[in-house]
Amino acid sequence: MELLLVILVGVLYSSGIYMMLRRSMVKLLIGIILLGNGVNILIFLMSGITKGKAPIIPADQTGFMGAYADPIPQALILTAIVISFALTAFALVLLKKAYTLTGTDDLDSLNIQDLDI
Amino acid sequence: MTTNFILAPIIVHFITAIILLCFWKKVLAQKIISVIGNSIAFILCVKLFELTLTNDYLVLQTGNWKAPFGITFISDTLSAIMVLLTGIVSLAVGIYSTSALNVSRIRFGYFFTFHLLIMGLLGAFLTGDIFNLYVWFEVVIISSFILMTVGGKKMQMEGAIKYVTMNILASSIFLTAIGILYGITGSLNIADIALKIQEVENKGLVTVTSLLFFVGFGIKSAIFPLYFWLPSSYHTTPSAIAAIFGGLLTKMGVYAMIRVFTIIFVPDNFTTILFIVIAVLTMLTGALGTLNKKNIRRILSYLIVCHIGYLIAGVGLYTELAFTAIIFYLIHDVIVKSNMFMITGVIVKIRESVDMTRLGSLLKDYPKFSMLAALVFLSLVGIPPLSGFWPKILLLKESFVQGNYVLLLTLILASFVTLFVIIRMWIEIFWKESPKPLTEEMDHFAPMPKSGKFALIAPIVFLTVVSLFIGFGANSIFKISEKAAYELKHKEIYIDAVMKTNT
Amino acid sequence: MKKRENNIRPKLDTIILKTATNYLLPLLIMFSLFVLIRGHYLSGGGFVGGLIASIAFVLHSFAYNTKRTISLFRFRPLYLIPMGLSLSLFSGLLPFLISKPFMTSIWFLDSVAVIGAFGSALLFDLGVYLVVIGVVLTIIFTISENV
Numbered sequence: 001m002e003l004l005l006v007i008l009v010g011v012l013y014s015s016g017i018y019m020m021l022r023r024s025m026v027k028l029l030i031g032i033i034l035l036g037n038g039v040n041i042l043i044f045l046m047s048g049i050t051k052g053k054a055p056i057i058p059a060d061q062t063g064f065m066g067a068y069a070d071p072i073p074q075a076l077i078l079t080a081i082v083i084s085f086a087l088t089a090f091a092l093v094l095l096k097k098a099y100t101l102t103g104t105d106d107l108d109s110l111n112i113q114d115l116d117i
Numbered sequence: 118m119t120t121n122f123i124l125a126p127i128i129v130h131f132i133t134a135i136i137l138l139c140f141w142k143k144v145l146a147q148k149i150i151s152v153i154g155n156s157i158a159f160i161l162c163v164k165l166f167e168l169t170l171t172n173d174y175l176v177l178q179t180g181n182w183k184a185p186f187g188i189t190f191i192s193d194t195l196s197a198i199m200v201l202l203t204g205i206v207s208l209a210v211g212i213y214s215t216s217a218l219n220v221s222r223i224r225f226g227y228f229f230t231f232h233l234l235i236m237g238l239l240g241a242f243l244t245g246d247i248f249n250l251y252v253w254f255e256v257v258i259i260s261s262f263i264l265m266t267v268g269g270k271k272m273q274m275e276g277a278i279k280y281v282t283m284n285i286l287a288s289s290i291f292l293t294a295i296g297i298l299y300g301i302t303g304s305l306n307i308a309d310i311a312l313k314i315q316e317v318e319n320k321g322l323v324t325v326t327s328l329l330f331f332v333g334f335g336i337k338s339a340i341f342p343l344y345f346w347l348p349s350s351y352h353t354t355p356s357a358i359a360a361i362f363g364g365l366l367t368k369m370g371v372y373a374m375i376r377v378f379t380i381i382f383v384p385d386n387f388t389t390i391l392f393i394v395i396a397v398l399t400m401l402t403g404a405l406g407t408l409n410k411k412n413i414r415r416i417l418s419y420l421i422v423c424h425i426g427y428l429i430a431g432v433g434l435y436t437e438l439a440f441t442a443i444i445f446y447l448i449h450d451v452i453v454k455s456n457m458f459m460i461t462g463v464i465v466k467i468r469e470s471v472d473m474t475r476l477g478s479l480l481k482d483y484p485k486f487s488m489l490a491a492l493v494f495l496s497l498v499g500i501p502p503l504s505g506f507w508p509k510i511l512l513l514k515e516s517f518v519q520g521n522y523v524l525l526l527t528l529i530l531a532s533f534v535t536l537f538v539i540i541r542m543w544i545e546i547f548w549k550e551s552p553k554p555l556t557e558e559m560d561h562f563a564p565m566p567k568s569g570k571f572a573l574i575a576p577i578v579f580l581t582v583v584s585l586f587i588g589f590g591a592n593s594i595f596k597i598s599e600k601a602a603y604e605l606k607h608k609e610i611y612i613d614a615v616m617k618t619n620t
Numbered sequence: 621m622k623k624r625e626n627n628i629r630p631k632l633d634t635i636i637l638k639t640a641t642n643y644l645l646p647l648l649i650m651f652s653l654f655v656l657i658r659g660h661y662l663s664g665g666g667f668v669g670g671l672i673a674s675i676a677f678v679l680h681s682f683a684y685n686t687k688r689t690i691s692l693f694r695f696r697p698l699y700l701i702p703m704g705l706s707l708s709l710f711s712g713l714l715p716f717l718i719s720k721p722f723m724t725s726i727w728f729l730d731s732v733a734v735i736g737a738f739g740s741a742l743l744f745d746l747g748v749y750l751v752v753i754g755v756v757l758t759i760i761f762t763i764s765e766n767v
Contacts, residue, residue: 032285039292046300076248083255087285089759090262098274110275124722138702181724
């Protein structure tokens, strides 16, 4: 299972960065989304995958009994998901605006400024 | 000392933002509320700085959770300096924006976003938790995205796409680094990580993680080869926004870099050499970039890149004196760069252009403003009694003592290029005869009401006075920087401060 | 040409969806409140609850149209954001009264019928709930108006 996730992380990172390097705006957005998901799975993986209970102490006990899942990575991932949701929504609107202004999906056409000295 | 007061400036900006949200589209109310909020926050920032200096550090364990488990907020000398600078710049730019910005921009929530941005900056400077640092970074970049793109023209979109993409990439890399760091140490508290990372056996993995942090922060602070988004986006924004971006945003990356590479990681030989090489290349490319530009905002953008190189060089030297120099430089740079961008805003108001070839004879028409601008220009260059001189000379001395002659030469070269560019700007904008006949309609500054003029000029005067104080009161600034540098080099102080104050 | 434009955006005009939405909207909002309160010890909480509630409104705007959904609110959903933010901030500031650090949880009463234990954490969650509804609806309505 862990090996599978490691491969998945690798695939997500590489395809995400590959997509970001393409010339199309939509592919750029897809790349950003894939990269974000890759990071989330990486965090999930780094805590070590344990089979255990939810990290909540039952009412009649004072401490954890047996194996329990590490809650921190899940909290981190939730936060990261929320943030990447906001970023993706923003990037979507931005790219749409840029598309309506320039009328093209080609990122190379957005290089006018660096040409002028 | 444990105190809730550490959060006061953050909360004030947050409350101001909430109140502004209730006054959506009411322009005058927004301006008044924002200025009041900024003033209160400024006073609290000064108070926080004072308290930190007298108590060495302030710590807060939020939620009453003991140190490695909860989110810690800590204000040591470096944080306090950054908070004070943020307070000063946000007050100045906040007042400046009331008059400099378009009404439509204010209607679309400029001030709301502005306060969120400042809140994010303050949070990033005060937090003692690496993931919390990430969250504050995100608050800052989302706010900066909005500020950059609202009212988008084609040119702005172009810069914004680069800016957004690079910053999202930087955040992903930063988050990856945090994930790996959590995997190898099992902690997120910066002080706790610093303790646990010494026991990690796989030193190679630690170095890789540290370089991931370096790349992540490097994109945000615009180092060579990751800087190109900055010169193509900063000059497209209105001057008030560019003042905040140029003054504080890139410095946030440098602050995070200084923090991470002193407390968590101790750079090995390879990393310090990498830092120096990157610093040299950043200075060279930034300096060379300024030479063929005609747009003064673009020149300033390249100067930001160039001067980031100074700061990275100090981290690369990794001695106490070098840290003193770059903290001093940071103080000077934040104030002066913000001021420079605000001055370009006034120039646009007067002449409708930021193109050097189309400007001229400002000295004849506006002698007082020109003298003010001259003071700021010369502070940036570092003519002796003014603020830029002392940190530069310290950094030169330190690189000479360390025997790093390539760095020494580059520093001198970059300083000369800065001098050359600034003098050229001065001659082209203020001295030479205006190339085209001036008409009354071009000048949007003269017909402004008195209050509008005051709101434009007062912040510039305020920041100039601050930078004069940095220059003439260099002794006290040096002492504070020295204290901050001492704390950075002796990380036990920071770690003890966090781990031992468990309330 | 005009015909084509109409073809691009087919209207989702079905009586089944409309009738179902009339019953689903209150049900979904009740479910979102349930998830919000459940969030103390079980999976759930303000964020998920807020998302469910906003999805209920999105469903409503699918069935009818965006204007009709906005008219369900007495004020613009944008104003839910400052309300939620100030509620969350207030819950964080409460411990200042008993000079404890920011965001320390305070439990007011032992237990309340239906809700169970009631504390500052629930207030915080309620704030998050409102903010999420406000943000999601603002984003979706803005995008759908511009498309």
